[in-house]
Structures are given as structure tokens and as C-alpha cells.
Amino acid sequence: MSTLIEGREGQWELVIGLETHAQVTSEAKLFSGASASFGAKPNSHVSFLDAGMPGMLPVINQRCVEAAVMTGIALNAEINLVSIFDRKNYFYPDLPLGYQISQFSDPIVGEGWLDIELDEGSTKRVGITRLHLEQDAGKSLHDQDPFRTFIDLNRAGVGLMEIVTEPDIHSADEAAAYVTKLREILRYLGVCDGNMEEGSLRCDINISVRKPGGALGTRTEIKNVNSIRFMREAIAFEARRQVEIIEDGGDIDQETRLFDPDRGETRSMRSKEDSHDYRYFPDPDLPPLVLDTNYIAEIKSRMPELPDAKRSRFVNELGLTEYDANVIAADKSSAAYFEKAAEKAEPKLVANWVMGEVFGRLNKDGLSIVEANVAPEELAALVVMIQDGKISGRQAKEAFEKMWSEGMGALAVIQELGLEQISDDGAIKEMVASVISANPDKVAEFKAGKTQLLGFFVGQVMKASKGKANPKAVNAILQEILGQ
């Protein structure tokens, strides 16, 4: 796939690095005991520390550390046994301490990588530079009062993981694939809800253009892009803007820009202009964060299987197609539902049912998989009956509808609908015997070589069973008896 973009004077290559801020799913904030949850009354989830009161001190929340370690392991990265919290100094009303507690020189997670899937089915490895923990800022509301900006510190101090990539990304598609994959992993781990609209996941895009193979160009940073669609638009716009400036003989300013979704364009953020000199230094209120290898091993042992591992296990051990495995493993809960059902029934068949009937009904009802009206155990019971030839696929679908709408178990539905096939050899043999004895002439014709009469006998037996006999079994038994 070509990732080059066409300019007036030939082709340009995009060079993109992403900094993703993922809000840690935790009860409390990174350094205080105030709630980290959304949607509360302004300034109610604020401790005296979060409000930057004199003499207040930070204490690290272990949940945030654990989340960073888990994510680091999932990103195939080295976990640093000693990391340091630094102060990043700048003035802004939503930053109550006058500095953000972050990690600069010694982050908790070092270099790693993430493989992303591209459309053509190829994969690409994106280098991870680092992951560090830091505080979120509060919120400034500019539209509540004609003369003043209002400040809500509910989010100030909430734990964030900042995940930084190498400049390995060369198109909006790759950037989108990276964020999609990263979000999938974060959700699998349960360390971030991945909700971009609410801002629990947001990206800073570092972007520059260059002649293919040439020296790196000057980059701009687009701050806080909060959807994958906006990310694509922002990259497309910014790439075009940079190419035009350079082709017109201009220079790119290294600056911070903001994406305006209404206009689909990026613009310079003047308010960040003079804050380049952050004067990072180790926070003297916080001794080094020291981890030991046992702690890391213990966390590793508690980690769920990650999507890539799941996918390959689904293909290699459960016999799913790549496509099915991708669809089902894309979401942790779907994968869990599938695996639960596949414990007792044929996995490939289960996968068809999950992707077909189950997803179909969820979609129709606007539900998520954890709200499914048919429990995975019941789906398995239904599939087993198909496997065993007790019901036909068509009957199973009928049964599934009733199970879903009435919340009944598979067996109860089959019985109530009278769908269960008679596969019992004894019962079928009895019916076959009575059909044979009732039609001696036809038996003679058959034995004389008119084998097409088999259909007649099958039909008679099915009629006698009121359609419940398993046609396969009837066929086999008839052949066996008539063939003698």
C-alpha cells in the first residue's frame, strides 16, 4: 500500500508519532483519595491536594501503577524497576499546583512495540517509545460568563497513562489502526474504558512531511484529538497544509495546533506559545517508584489473554477462520461469550451462531453482549442438539428466537415446541417395522431392484413419526433392514 501523498512537485511521505493519553480506570485519583469518576457536580471530586492547597502532599495510587505495568507488558515493553515522578512546570488555571506531576527522564515503562493489522491483511510493527504516568488537568469552561472562565477541578489529578510511539506511522489509516488496536488492548486489560468521546482516550498527533527517504521535516503537534474520525481528518488536513507551505517555499513552525472538528482544520494554539520551558525536575515530594520483579510477575500472572494471542488460539486450536477469530476477539466480552459456549459445543458452529444470530439480535435490540438474553451455556446446548442431529438448523433458529424473546433454556424450548427429533434407534426401528409390514408389495418391488422406493418408505416413517424422526437415522435403518 502506498502511503505517499501527492504534491505539486511530486510525492511526500508523512511521518507521524502519536502520544495517547489513556485515563486509568480507577476508583481514586493518581495521588489523592478523591473519586476519579465522571459526571459529578463541579469541584465535588476534589481533595485539598487536587485544589493545590498549601502543604498538601501526593501519595501514589497502586492501581495506577498496576495499570501501567499491565499495559507495558501488553505492549511488549520493558518495565523499569525504578521510575521517577517529575514536576512539569507551567501556569494554567486548570493546573492547581502550577506543575503537573508526570514522568520525564525515567518513565515506568520503556521501549516496546505493537503490531497493527492493515486493511490488506498485512501487519505492521509500531515502536513504542515509552509509557508514563501523569496527572490529568481540570476543566476550563469559557462560555459560562462573559468576563470570566470557570474552573472545575474534578478531573484534576486523575491518573493518565501517556503512551508514546516512535515516528513509525505513515498514514491516517495506520494511525487509525494503531489507536484501534491500542484501545482494544486497554479495554481487554480493563485499565481504560477507551471512551474517546468522554475523553478517557485522546491523542496528540506529531506530524511532519518529507521527501521519501529524505531528512525529517519540522513537526507540529495537534493536541487532544478525541475520535478516530477526527484523527483521520486532522492528519489529512495537516499533511496537506504542510505540503502546501513547503511547496510554496515556506517553513513549518514547530508549534502546538488544535483540531477544529466543525471546520475540519487545524489551527495554532497561541495559549501554549510560551510554555515550552517546562523546567522538569524530580518531584521532591515523591521518592522513586520502585517495583520488584515478583510484583511484576504477579501482575503478569493475573493478566487476561490479549487479543492477538486469543485470535491465534481461536484459529490454531479451535479451528476458526482468521476472519471469525478477528471478529470475535475484537471485543473481550464477545470473546468470553464465545469461549464459554465453545467449551461444550463445536467451536466453529458456535462461532457461526455468535456472529450470526447472537450479534444479529444484539444489534436489533441495541444491547451489548453482556446483556444477551441467551446465556452462552444455553447457546451451547442448542448447538449440541444440532450437532447430534436432534434438531435441524432451521428448527434451531426457531428455538433461538423463543429462547431470546422469552428467556427460556434450550431444552425447555425444544420440548415446548415439540421440535426434538426422534433419533432413538429402537423407536425408529419399530416405526420402520410397521411401515414394512403394512406395505409388503412395495417391499417386494424394492427387493426386486426398484431402489427408488426408498424415498417412499422414508416418507411413510416420517409421517408415522409426525415429522420428528431424524431423517438420517430413518434412512440408515431402512437401508439396513431392506438390504437384508
Next chain:
Amino acid sequence: MSKSELLQLDIATAGKGLRDGDFTAIELTEAYLDAVEASRELNIFITETPDRAMADAVAADKSIKAGTSSKMTGMPIGMKDLFCTQGIKTTAASNILGEFIPPYESTISARLKAAGTILLGKTNLDEFAMGSSNTTSAFGAAINPWELTEDKKPLTPGGSSGGSAAAVAAGAAIAATGTDTGGSIRQPAAFCGIVGMKPTYGRCSRWGVVAFASSLDQAGPFARTVRDAAIMLETMAGHDPKDSTSAAQATPNFEALIDGGVKGMRVGIPKEYRVEDMPEEIDSIWRRGIEMVTAAGAEVVEVSLPMTMSALPTYYIVAPAEASANLARYDGVRYGARVEGDDLNGMYSATRGQGFGKEVRRRIMIGTYVLSAGYYDAYYKKAQRVRTLISQDFDNAFHSVDALLTPTTPGAAFPIGEKEDDPISMYLNDVFTVPASLAGLPAISVPVGSNENGLPLGLQIIGRPFDEGSVFRLGQALEDAAQFDKRPRLTLEGFK
């Protein structure tokens, strides 16, 4: 007992009197409230809290009667106005805090309150504890109760905890809290002729104490005797889970550790502290101290701390750097005095430009500069490396000795207004106290004698980390030998 007699008691004897029913906490408190009032010309208190004191006294008498009292119950104390006190204005001696009334109580003041002490008020200090003479206070300097002669200029009580030291010396508090970043307990204790103890970094919680330089700030007591300092420190100290730098160390019975004697102790005399042009009065008091501990049975040996003279410049990089960030929160947004400006940055700059005094502004500027892009390695990182060397000096010395004996200050209290034109000459006041601060070591200043003008001089004992016991024991030996029982004029004349 007369009020004047009550005011002569130290914690140990007052405690006995209270428990024996010789007098009540209310009587003791009334005597001290009179003393607070009588000493107002010394500008010791920024905020007096007489109502709170009387309420505390009632509670103290109750707990004494109920037999639930501690050694500190009923002790009227001064609180450096750097400790946040719930419902009581806390200023850090700065205009920028405005009418700030903390909605929370610092761990130290809460511990003292829980122990039954009586809060007389919030004592004066250098603005944000930055200074060595109390002259940077937005409320004017506190004045040393010691006077040269009637017609001479008032003396500084030292700084930054000048108000607390002056209160204890003047008899306006039986004891007081201080904080020490580079000498702010020990230097004023020496200037005021009392005992001041800076414990090991991490011994006392910093939670709720307005921060100056986080890696150096330590709270500690001012008292009239070494024993009192030990008793009070025992109440102040202890692990605090709210302070990540608070040591998870059990607090020993410091008072019991005093009585061990110093026989066989090895006391180091750092030769580098014998600085160029050291005043003869300092040299001589130091020699007397050496004789005293030798006579008490300690073995005195010369040791070398080669980095001594690097400590002060190191401190004046590290402390302003940390302060520049610690004081960034004073921005006129959430509390404190706001000065309006044209826009947000105008408001910030006006608030901070007018809210901070000259010395604080100077240190914020220095700190901002040494952390700024391109200078970090040359200044801040360099200072941190030298700090390692300074700390190693002490480690090495403590291989061969149990404690160190040095002068506390390079001179006696000086007149207010002196050394104001030259920041560095003011900074030099801390030349003997700063090294132990950088290394986080426990150190005490004990009054050992006076100079020819009759002004007190102190000696400093520095101990190993968390070995306050040895420091107190040596301090007690000095106190026993020195028999320094002079009191400043005001105490004697005001309450006879």
C-alpha cells in the same frame, strides 16, 4: 504560684505541677496569655488565639483530672505560622496568602492538639520561611528579646522561625514549633539562647506545612531545655501515610534516651568548620563545648568533611529550585489575595509580583533560572551531585564518630537591618547548619554561653540518621556543663 513563677517552669516541671494539682492548665494559660500581651512589642505573633487557648486549657484540665493526659497536656505553645491550622488564619508571613483560613489541620499541629497542648497563636517567620533574620516577613520582623543595651538597635531573633524562638526566649510560650530548611530552627535557637532541634528528615510529617523546599523542610521543637525538646519532639514525630517522604520509623521515647550519659561516645570535630575569619567568640565557645563533652567522658576526635564549604552554594540552588515549583500554586485562583490584571497572565503576574516579597521573588527567580532549559545540568544537576558528595562526607565521618560538635552560627544575633543589602552575607548565617540539612541529619542547637555583649551563643550537635538519641544525650551533657541560665530582659522584668 505567681504568674511570674509559672512562666519560669519548663515542660518537665510544669507537667509535674499540673498533675500534682499545684496549679491548673487554665492558670498556666492565663499567665502565658499575659506574657503574650506584654511581649507584643517583639512582634512575635502574627495571630494570637486567646479564645482557642482558653478552650484548650479547659480541655487540658479535664484530661488531667481524668488521668488521660500526656507529657504535653496543658503546655501553652506557639505555632510557627507555616503550619496550617484549621479555622485559624495561616499566612506563611506572606501577603499572597491573604486571609487564607485552612480548612484542614497539619499533621504536626493535630498531633500537638491531640496531646493536649494549648495554642497561644501563630508565630512570626520569614516569608515562606525564606530568610535568616525574620526581616522578610510581610508582618514586620520579630524582635529578639535579648538586647545589647537600652539604646541600641533591636536584634534579630534569627530566622526563619524567629517568632517561635523569640516566644520561647521571652517567656511568651513554654515551647514552640519551628521548621528548618537550612537552619531555620537551629540558628534562631542559638540567637535567642534556647534549644532548637531539627530531627532527621522524614521524622516529622510535612503534611499541612506550607512547603518551602520539600527535600529539606523538617519540623522540630523550640524549648528551654534539651529535655523539653525531647518531650515535645516525641509528640511531633511519627510516621504519616499522607506524606510519602515520612519515614516508617517507630518514635523512640526520646526523653528516656537523654539520660544515658556520653561516656565512651566518640564526638567528631569537623576541621573544615573552622572557617576563615571565624570570630574569636565563636571559636572560643566551640573550644569550651569540646572541653565540656570531654569532661563528661566523651572522646573527641578531629574529622574531615571536605565538602563543607560547598554546602551553602549547593543549598542556594536546590532550595530555590524546589521553592520555585512549590510556590507556583500561589496564583490568586483558588485562595489567597488576587490582584487583577488585564488578562489571565496579567492577573498571575500582578498577584505574584505584588503578593510575594523581595526575597521570595528573588529565590523564585533563581530557582526558575537554574531549572530552565539549558541551565538545568549546569546548576541543578550539578548541585544534586555535590549534595551526594556532602552526604557521603557525613557517612564517612560517622564511620569513626557517633556525632559531630560544631558552632551553630558564625556569630551572635545581629541588629535588625544589618546584612540586608547583600543577600550572600545573609545567606552565610547558615554556613554551619546547611550541611546537615542537605544530608537530612538530626541536629540540635544548645545555648552554651554568651559573648562579651552578653548575647547567647549556641553549639550544634549533628547525629546519624534517626539517632536523635545521641544528639539529645550530647545536648544534655552540654546543657549540664554550661549551666546557661541567663534569661533576656523582658522575661525577668515583665513578670517579676
Next chain:
Amino acid sequence: MSLDRETIVRIAKLARIDVEDSEIDGLASELNNILDWVETLNSISTEGVEPMVGVGVSKAPLRMDNTNDGDIAEAVLANAPDPAPPYFTVPKVIE
């Protein structure tokens, strides 16, 4: 490394401290004196010496992930200049 007027202005801006034009030269000379003095450290060899950040506790303690603070909006706002409860306010910021 000597501080010129421009640097003083830049530092004052970074630190958000108003400095009067008339103060700049005085400040520059004061700060230069202090910097000259602290630069005596340059004569000390610190090669291979680890920087010391703090003393004492060598390992940060970790806190349980419990909500045990907050819901004190009134106390948090009690000292605010020009508040618009439940908000703090600042002069209007134009983004």
C-alpha cells in the same frame, strides 16, 4: 553565564512575576552575584557521582485505590477569590 536584562524578563515571565522596568538592572546584578557565587561548585569534580534528589525514604509508598477524600466542594471553595460556586473563576481565557 551572566544574566542580561532579556533573561531577567524571560525568567520573570516564566515565573509569572511582574517586574518593573526600573527593577530589572538591580535584579540582574543581585542574581548575577548569587549565580557567580554558586558557580564555585564548578570547581568540584562530580564525574560519576549520582545526583541526590532526596534523603530518607528510598521507595515511594503506595496507596490503596479507595475513594476516601473529596465531596468537600464548600471547603475547597471557601477561600476562593471571586468564586462562582461551584466554580473557581479566572479572567476570561481566549483559546
